[in-house]
Amino acid sequence: AQSVTQLGSHVSVSEGALVLLRCNYSSSVPPYLFWYVQYPNQGLQLLLKYTSAATLVKGINGFEAEFKKSETSFHLTKPSAHMSDAAEYFCAVSPLVSQGNLIFGKGTKLSVKP
Amino acid sequence: DSGVTQTPKHLITATGQRVTLRCSPRSGDLSVYWYQQSLDQGLQFLIQYYNGEERAKGNILERFSAQQFPDLHSELNLSSLELGDSALYFCASSVDFLTGELFFGEGSRLTVL
Secondary structure, three states: OOEEEEEOOEEEEEOOOOEEEEEEEEOOOOOEEEEEEEOOOOOEEEEEEEOOOOOEEEOHHHOEEEEEHHHOEEEEEEOOOOHHHOEEEEEEEEOOOOOOOOEEOOOEEEEEEO | OOOOEEEOOEEEEOOOOOEEEEEEOOOOOOEEEEEEEEOOOEEEEEEEEEOOEEEEEOOOOOOEEEEEOOOOOEEEEEOOOOHHHOEEEEEEEEOOOOOOOOEEOOOEEEEEO
């Protein structure tokens, strides 16, 4: 069964600092991988997705993620944090290529200090 | 605005009762998904419909049921409610069931007292 593990339920960074949110996946087949963001009192919004094309994926709001098969990782990064990045971030994997439902990690809450 | 509409936004009810949550997908999207979000379980996939037919089933309790109507809106029915059913219920939609790019509504927050 496919699964996703997000290391760290809370991450705090200073404004302007590097953001690194970790995600490791377990999959017996090449996965589709996603990062979603949830702002307070809102639904989830797609940040970026990996679907076996380029291993470095660029998303919205300056975020990017790199697929590393050897490490089964798909970490999310942003060079310089902004106050507006404070939110909860979810990594997700698609269990089967032919199905769209996603398996989500537990989420990482990002705080940005001024 | 994702284009996915969920009603009601908030619902408070008592144990043993039954509620219905409604979802209107984005225009043109054929797939609808239901997820439950709680503090202890995180985001749990419940069920998926594609063009009116059940496509995939996740951790959905037997007390819960769903359907997708010909106009593609979907309803999630929760019955014999328990305290532990208190959660945020999200509906999401996608144009097909291949890409995994889901568009989420703002959720329906259910409180069972």
